[in-house]
Amino acid sequence: MAHAAAGKLQGFSDDQIWYELAYVAGVTHALNAVADGLGLPPEFSPSSRTPLIGLPESVRPEAAGLLDEVAAFYAMDHPPAVFRWMARDPGFFQGYWGATREAFVDRKLDRPMKESLALAASLTAKSEYGVDFHLREARRLGLSEQGLTETVEVVQLFNTVTKIADALQLEPDFDPRASA
Numbered sequence: 696m697a698h699a700a701a702g703k704l705q706g707f708s709d710d711q712i713w714y715e716l717a718y719v720a721g722v723t724h725a726l727n728a729v730a731d732g733l734g735l736p737p738e739f740s741p742s743s744r745t746p747l748i749g750l751p752e753s754v755r756p757e758a759a760g761l762l763d764e765v766a767a768f769y770a771m772d773h774p775p776a777v778f779r780w781m782a783r784d785p786g787f788f789q790g791y792w793g794a795t796r797e798a799f800v801d802r803k804l805d806r807p808m809k810e811s812l813a814l815a816a817s818l819t820a821k822s823e824y825g826v827d828f829h830l831r832e833a834r835r836l837g838l839s840e841q842g843l844t845e846t847v848e849v850v851q852l853f854n855t856v857t858k859i860a861d862a863l864q865l866e867p868d869f870d871p872r873a874s875a
Contacts, residue, residue: 711803716812718798723813723825725791730777730824737827738776744823750779758782761792768796770835775828807836811846814838818850 729735735750736742754762762782765774773779781788799809810833817825833843 715798715802715804715809718794719804719809719812720816722791722795722798723816723829724820726777726795726828727817727820727822727825729781730828731822733777733780735776735780735824737824737831739771739831740827742823742827746776748780750776751783754779754782755785758785758788761785761789764796765792768799769832777824777828807833807838810836811838811842815846815850818847819854 730737732747734744734747736744736746759782762774762778765778766772769775774782778788778792781791799806804812810829814826814829814833817829830838830843833846838846
């Protein structure tokens with residue numbers, strides 16, 4: 696899976712790829728902030744997390760259909776806790792779910808690649824919920840053990856390089872805005 700999409704990233708000459716990467720990272724960090732911040736358990740893997748706030752017993756009718764859509768999108772019997780919590784406010788939930796659904800549509804990058812990116816973003820952010828959630832999704836969509844290893848290796852490598860550069864207060868030796 697990772698090798699097929701990797702060729703698409705060579706050279707980074709297409710702005711659409713950058714937009715897709717940023718979009719996936721943004722919705723991933725938003726989900727992680729809510730889930731980790733509220734201590735929500737992933738429900739699809741063992742967890743000792745105790746929610747800081749209860750999940751709603753019921754939701755408004757305008758959110759119920761979206762929750763069904765979320766469950767279908769992630770091939771689950773019921774939507775993940777983080778989405779059920781968001782459904783307390785149908786407007787907020789509708790906006791976030793619309794952005795998430797749109798971010799993971801196949802375009803230049805396919806959904807399995809985007810789930811691997813979401814996993815990498817979650818690893819970098821040290822999000823327990825995000826790692827559990829996106830690892831489940833990436834595996835469900837075909838991420839092999841080798842693909843998982845490569846994802847972790849890339850995250851480890853770039854986190855190491857970034858920490859070294861930050862510690863040494865290095866400035867970029869290139870213009871990140873320049874075209875290739």
